[in-house]
Amino acid sequence: MDARKLTLDELVRVTKIPRETILDLEKKSLITSEKSLQGQRVFSLKQVIGVYDKLSNKGSHKQFKVLKAQPTDYTVIELFSGAGGLALGLSNAGLQTKLLVEFDKDAAKTLTTNRPEWNVIPGDIKDVDFKPYRNKIDVVAGGFPCQSFSYAGNGKGFGDTRGTLFSEFARCLNEVQPKIALAENVRGLLTHENGRTLGTMLHAMDMLGYNVSFRLLRAQFHDVAQKRERLIILGVKKGLEMSFVFPKANDYIMILGEALKGCPPSEGATYPERKAFIMSRVPEGGNWRDLPIRLQKEYMKGSFHLGGGKTGMARRLSMGEPSLTLVCTPAQAQTERCHPTETRPITIRESARIQSFPDDWHFVGSVASKYKQIGNAVPVNLAFHVGRCLVTMLSGKLEPETMVIQKAAEKQLDWVLPKPNSFFIKEMEWINSIKPQEAESCRL
Numbered sequence: 001m002d003a004r005k006l007t008l009d010e011l012v013r014v015t016k017i018p019r020e021t022i023l024d025l026e027k028k029s030l031i032t033s034e035k036s037l038q039g040q041r042v043f044s045l046k047q048v049i050g051v052y053d054k055l056s057n058k059g060s061h062k063q064f065k066v067l068k069a070q071p072t073d074y075t076v077i078e079l080f081s082g083a084g085g086l087a088l089g090l091s092n093a094g095l096q097t098k099l100l101v102e103f104d105k106d107a108a109k110t111l112t113t114n115r116p117e118w119n120v121i122p123g124d125i126k127d128v129d130f131k132p133y134r135n136k137i138d139v140v141a142g143g144f145p146c147q148s149f150s151y152a153g154n155g156k157g158f159g160d161t162r163g164t165l166f167s168e169f170a171r172c173l174n175e176v177q178p179k180i181a182l183a184e185n186v187r188g189l190l191t192h193e194n195g196r197t198l199g200t201m202l203h204a205m206d207m208l209g210y211n212v213s214f215r216l217l218r219a220q221f222h223d224v225a226q227k228r229e230r231l232i233i234l235g236v237k238k239g240l241e242m243s244f245v246f247p248k249a250n251d252y253i254m255i256l257g258e259a260l261k262g263c264p265p266s267e268g269a270t271y272p273e274r275k276a277f278i279m280s281r282v283p284e285g286g287n288w289r290d291l292p293i294r295l296q297k298e299y300m301k302g303s304f305h306l307g308g309g310k311t312g313m314a315r316r317l318s319m320g321e322p323s324l325t326l327v328c329t330p331a332q333a334q335t336e337r338c339h340p341t342e343t344r345p346i347t348i349r350e351s352a353r354i355q356s357f358p359d360d361w362h363f364v365g366s367v368a369s370k371y372k373q374i375g376n377a378v379p380v381n382l383a384f385h386v387g388r389c390l391v392t393m394l395s396g397k398l399e400p401e402t403m404v405i406q407k408a409a410e411k412q413l414d415w416v417l418p419k420p421n422s423f424f425i426k427e428m429e430w431i432n433s434i435k436p437q438e439a440e441s442c443r444l
Contacts, residue, residue, distance in 0.1 A: 005034075005042040014045065017052055025051060029218060029227050030321065032249050047251040054255070055320060062252050064259045066358045067223060067384045068092045074394050077133060077176065079125060079142035079169055083110045083363060083373035085355060086143060086184065087118075089383020094391050098137060101125050106365030107373050114361050125168045130175040139390055141182040142169045143378060170204050173235070179242070180390060181210055181235030184378060189231050190216065201233070202409055210235030211408045213244040220322040221249035223381040225259035226354050228325045230378060232386060236393070236408075244406045245392050247385035256340065257319035259353045267367055268347030269331040275299075278314065279336075280343045285318030287311050287336075299333075312336060317346070323354045328375035329368075348374070356381040 012019050022043070025031045030051050036042045072094040078087050081100040084107075091097055100120045102108040108122035121128055144165045166183075173181050189198050202212045212235045219228040236242045271279060278299050282290055288299055291314065297304050299314055316338040317323050323337070323346075330337035330345040337346050346354070351374045352361065358380075363370040385402070392398055398405070 004045045005036065006045050007040050007042055011043050011045065011048060015049060015052070017048070021052070022048065025055075028321065029220065030055070030253055032218070032221065044251060047249070050252050054252070062223075062254055062258060064225065064254060064261065064353070064356075065223075066092065066356055067381050069094045069384075069388060069391075071096070072391055072395075074138045074391060075136070076139040076141055076390075077130070077137050077172070077178070079140070079172060080144055080165070081107070081111060081120070082143070083107050083377050084114065084361070085357070085377030085380050086141060086383045087111070087115075088357070088361070089378065089380045089385075090139075090141065090387040090390070091115075092380065092384045093387025095139065095387055099133065101128055104373075106363075106369045109364040110362070110373060113364055125165070125172075130172045133176045135177050137176050137178045138394055139180045139182060140169075140172055140176055140178040141184075142172070143184040144169050166201055166204075170208060173205070173208050173210070177209075177237070179237050179240060180393060181205060181233075182386070182390065183233040183235075184386075185231045185233070187216060187229040187231055205233075205235045209238050211238055212236075213406050213409045215246045215406060217247065217382060217386070218249070219379045219382045220253050222247060222379075222385045223250065223254055224322070224354075224356050224379040225254040225256050226323045226326060226379060228379060228382075230382065234393075242393050242396075243398075244408065245389040245398065245403050246406055247389055248402055248404050253322055255320055256317055256323045256354070259323075259356075260319070260350055263347075263353050264349050264359055266347045266349035268350075269329075269345040269367065269371070271331065271344060276343050279316065279338055282314050282316045282338065284316055284340045285321065286316055288314035310334075314338075316340060326351055326354055326375050328372040330371060330375075351375070355379050 006014060008019065008022060011017070011022060025048070026033060031043060031048050033041050033043050069092065074095050075098050076090055076095045077099040078090070078097070079101050081087050081102040087097060087100055097118050100111055100118055102111060102120065102122060103124055105122060108120055111118060111120045169183060192198065205212050212233060214231060214233040216229055216231050219226050219230070232246065234244050236244065278291065278295050281292070281295060288296055288310070291299065303310060303313070312324070312335050313333055315324065315336040317340045319340045326337065327335040329335060330351065338344070339346055348363065348367065348370050349359065351371065355374055355377050356379050363373055365373070389403055392403060
């Protein structure tokens with residue numbers, strides 16, 4: 001199929017797809033656009049045709065599977081591991097897991113239940129000494145808790161003590177000195193405090209001897225049946241001849257119907273009788289706006305008169321599109337995730353499929369705990385694609401069809417330099433205290 005990049009006008013002319021349809025696909029995050037060297041917004045002809053045909057039932061459907069590659073000798077330590085989405089994806093990509101750290105007891109038990117051979121420390125990262133691993137590990141990875149930066153969170157950022165766990169990630173880098181640092185977080189980190197929070201992190205990694213780059217990835221273009229965005233930050237140890245490599249977006253999407261095909265039955269949340277009646281009136285892919293006005297007011301209560309789209313309320317998913325971003329509570333009014341064709345919240349195993357976990361990955365704890373573990377996880381297949389890029393960076397064997405090389409962040413206009421703030425002053429004092437000769441010895 002044609003791999004050309006076309007402007008919107010060219011795309012309409014070549015494909016005969018209505019302009020409004022193309023714009024609607026982009027609005028729904030089902031296709032991507034980018035700026036050309038001439039500054040024009042362009043689309044992938046192959047991607048647009050593929051997605052349009054799929055949604056029109058003309059094209060072939062991509063079958064759901066958990067991706068795997070051959071193992072390598074490259075090693076990884078992961079912090080804030082949760083239920084293992086990132087860890088399993090990196091392992092499936094070929095990386096050897098040497099240490100995982102997770103504070104939540106249920107999540108830590110999930111890790112040891114599924115991979116008893118993994119070295120899991122179930123406790124506070126502040127008590128972990130990483131110095132025995134110094135210069136023995138290729139990658140240090142971590143998704144430091146992100147509720148502080150998420151659009152659905154309280155927005156306090158580093159005013160919330162959870163935000164300061166980034167300093168533990170930085171401490172691990174300083175003690176281990178891996179070749180590559182991988183940090184992942186939510187999209188909200190890009191704009192938090194007008195970019196100064198991210199700038200502070202990049203500045204800290206730079207001070208510790210790492211060149212940095214970052215890219216926002218959308219899971220629906222990386223073999224995940226879910227619209228989920230994750231910010232991927234890569235650091236490369238200064239002195240190494242190593243390019244930054246990120247996964248390219250696929251020219252296809254994974255739809256929910258494919259991910260749920262053959263999904264085994266499992267436990268899950270339930271609706272009270274009245275809510276079940278109201279949700280039964282919502283069509284597939286619809287929300288509260290599709291209800292009769294009387295039921296809208298009953299369901300929405302005071303929110304009915306507030307501004308904003310509130311599109312997550314009374315939301316029923318669609319089999320023909322990727323799922324909305326999974327959350328920790330699929331039966332909560334603000335973040336409803338109702339099954340497309342049955343009037344009930346999605347189950348534990350359906351949630352796991354949407355996050356691309358294999359069916360034999362068992363979650364430990366109560367139903368609420370399992371939903372939380374799954375909702376907080378990095379999609380396994382997205383982590384796989386990132387992991388393959390890490391292997392490429394370490395081996396130097398680029399796969400140009402699926403990967404893209406990116407410049408370091410200090411050469412981009414995206415790096416907003418930090419201002420002296422409470423986090424920078426309090427949490428980075430130890431970085432400033434590193435003696436020059438110690439800092440120099442950290443670099444190759």
